[in-house]
Amino acid sequence: MSRGLEGTGGPRVDHRPTGTMRAVPPSSSSQAGRRSLWNERYRSEPSRYGDEANQFVLEVIGPLAAGRALDVACGQGRNAVWLARRGHRVTAIDLSDVAIAHARRLAAARGVDVDFSVADFLAWDPPAEGYDLVLLSYLQLPPGDRVMVHRRAVAALAPGGLLLLIAHHRDNIDHGLGGPQNHTVLYDEEMLAEDFAGLEVERNERVLRQVDRDGLKGEAIDVLFVGLLRGGD
Numbered sequence: 001m002s003r004g005l006e007g008t009g010g011p012r013v014d015h016r017p018t019g020t021m022r023a024v025p026p027s028s029s030s031q032a033g034r035r036s037l038w039n040e041r042y043r044s045e046p047s048r049y050g051d052e053a054n055q056f057v058l059e060v061i062g063p064l065a066a067g068r069a070l071d072v073a074c075g076q077g078r079n080a081v082w083l084a085r086r087g088h089r090v091t092a093i094d095l096s097d098v099a100i101a102h103a104r105r106l107a108a109a110r111g112v113d114v115d116f117s118v119a120d121f122l123a124w125d126p127p128a129e130g131y132d133l134v135l136l137s138y139l140q141l142p143p144g145d146r147v148m149v150h151r152r153a154v155a156a157l158a159p160g161g162l163l164l165l166i167a168h169h170r171d172n173i174d175h176g177l178g179g180p181q182n183h184t185v186l187y188d189e190e191m192l193a194e195d196f197a198g199l200e201v202e203r204n205e206r207v208l209r210q211v212d213r214d215g216l217k218g219e220a221i222d223v224l225f226v227g228l229l230r231g232g233d
Helices: 032-043 055-061 078-085 097-111 144-156 189-195
Strands: 067-071 089-092 115-118 129-139 157-168 200-213 218-228
Touching: 055 078, 055 129, 055 157, 055 200, 055 218, 067 078, 067 144, 078 089, 078 129, 089 097, 097 115, 097 129, 115 157, 129 144, 144 157, 144 189, 189 200, 189 218
Parallel strands: 067 089, 067 129, 089 115, 129 157
Antiparallel strands: 157 218, 200 218
8 A cells, every 4th residue: 555764864853744643444454564564565675666756747747836745655755855856845644664764865865855754644634725736646545445545635635736646547457567466456537536526637547657677568557637626716
């Protein structure tokens, strides 16, 4: 599911996340188990996802004016750091303390300030209307958790704010490369249209991404959703 040890370098700040913590729903696996799984993955493959922003993040967010940005399940911080370099005021959370340690080192190396926090996105409510941009990048969740997290993401948008989601498409398991091999955590356009029915849809489409890693070379199939919360100037 998600993709933070205290990082070295950079200023020390209060890393407790802004927002409200709540009990994890009974349908979700234990926080400790999920954190252990992702910590081990990041320890064993520290450079798996690289340090450069996702191609669709560059494409969609590149032309936008800087604002308050939230990166949910930020992993090792590649997108959050890129956003900060573009002038955004970035809050970024992830369940994995190992990933967040890497993210803080990356931010220090790139000379930017990002508010990174170790937090369980299944138990965290972001501030209502607190962000001009909310990013969900490859946060693959089973249906109950997916709907809950997507609802909170929308609630975090300020009027006029933009939500960008990029995820592995359901078609990828049979026709693409990489990604989870479990249909229950893969998405499609119909799911996202329903989850984000309160947003004005700018894009909701199947997209292809070139893969050349771990002996795999070809195309992965993703789903890209971009939605706007009307009400701003």
